[in-house]
Amino acid sequence: MGTVKAKTDTRVEAQVTGRVLKVLVRPGDTVKAGDDLVVLDSRASQARLERSRQAESSASSMVSQSRDVLAAAKAAFAKAESTYKRMSTLHDQKVVTAEEVEKAESAYLQAKAGLGQAEQGVAAAQARAREAGKVVQEAEIGLGYTTIKAQESGEVAKRLAEPGDLAFPGKELLSLQTGGSLQLEAMVRESLISQVRLGDSLSVIVSALDGTEPLVGTVDEIEPLADPVTRSFLVQVRLPVVPGLYPGMFGRLMVPLGEEEIILVPESAVVRVGQLETVMVKTEAGWQSVYVRTGEVHDQRVEILSGLSGGETVGLAVGGGQ
Template identity: 65%
Template structure:
């Protein structure tokens, strides 16, 4: 009797093979009254969530692309993928000789501009003094001419000297303004050269981890060309494709369960933080982004599934110990009065301490348990 249920299952398997493998769930292979189970249980009918699995990949929330701001030969790459970096850490150094030469030239030009401006100020001061003297002389000569002390010719000479001094002062002031404008422009050139030199040393814009490296010493760096990819401390999220017929079941801020296959089948919970408003015209799907908690061993690019609830469904479950397996054939011993009938069933997903029965049982049946063997 100990191996009676195995014998019955083998008989069913023989019948399964004889029928070309086409045994329908619910099929019985004849009753037995001699079978005595170790324990009994009932096939339960429960309402379980109906879920759709949307597949996707783990992505970093804030990937920073590190690019060059100036053209230059790569002299040194100080980091490798996986290295942790802090804000301001040196990542890449470019050839700085051309930038240093330009900065030196602009600084020399700045010194010359400062000297020219100083000379222009001195010229204005001298022209102002000459103008003040000529103006005073012209006023005095005008008064003397009114008193008929000097001749008209002498007054005209004083007026001519006054006008000449006024023109020289205006010219000196124009020269000073030009010298000041030139000095300001040269100062800007120096600042640009200093910035350009600073761009030859590329530093980390934020704390994070180097995820990708695209250059090596000797490569040419140009603006717009990626040098490194930096994953900052903004966390991870799962970006999944949800087909258009199901996007109505997803909303912003909704809590959804996810399964990261590489980390096991235990679901983790996150919130929907973004739903792209345009569907992919090829797949007819929307990209849904769900935040992920901090998990050890979680890396960008890992495969994951988002479980989207679509309501509930009637499910029949039995304890795992009720299932007998021989090859691909699964049976459950069901009580029929005083008899036990081996019934072929089709199983589904695990359901708590039991297993889902997709077909073969209607719910409420008394099933036999083999607690020592469990599921085979």
């Protein structure tokens, strides 16, 4: 015994917390990848994005200002360095005093320190700008999460949210059946599992599909670990596309135990009078009526459980005669 299930059952959840504004689908709707499914209240996410963009703009202004400071520091350093070198040369020539050289050296060292501070200021401003950019990116992603889209094409199986509900990560809002086909999941007891192999074509009977022949499914997966309570293995059988077949239906997986020879005669060869069943058999002496006991019907032929041994010639009822 087993249950018809979708090959893939996808839980649709929110990735951010928010109030549900719209649920755009209902059970039975077919959706394509990228279609909008649920819309959440985006006002908080929009405000967060605006604040982060303002912070990014402020950080960009600080980078621009720090670069201006760096340019001025470079100019001051270049001037102080040139002056210091010139004063050193003049001191060697006994043109200026040592005190003047020391003054030029002090200005040079101060300009060098100022240049280092300006370079550090630019690096810090750039780091803040990069961080602000990441915050903007996160806010944009968060805003995008307020519209929940279908990741794969499929059919809506369950709707678990309505407008006004609070959505948050971990809470299922919708259930989608994806994968394109259905399968039967059946528990096969350990005494039969040796008869089932991957790729086997097995018959599946779904009682809800009245008047149809058994379905032919393909064994896609066999779990190699038995349930310790039931001593059975989970077998998944891919089913063909059949109108009226839906997930949740009850089904039976037919596992062949072996082969046997049986006697079959056309249904029209069996004459029933009350509970008695007879078949006309041709013998050397002519046609004789033989009592038989019948079994299952196989494609307009009935199984003879007793009364015939096989190989006899039987008569068919045609138009009320033989």
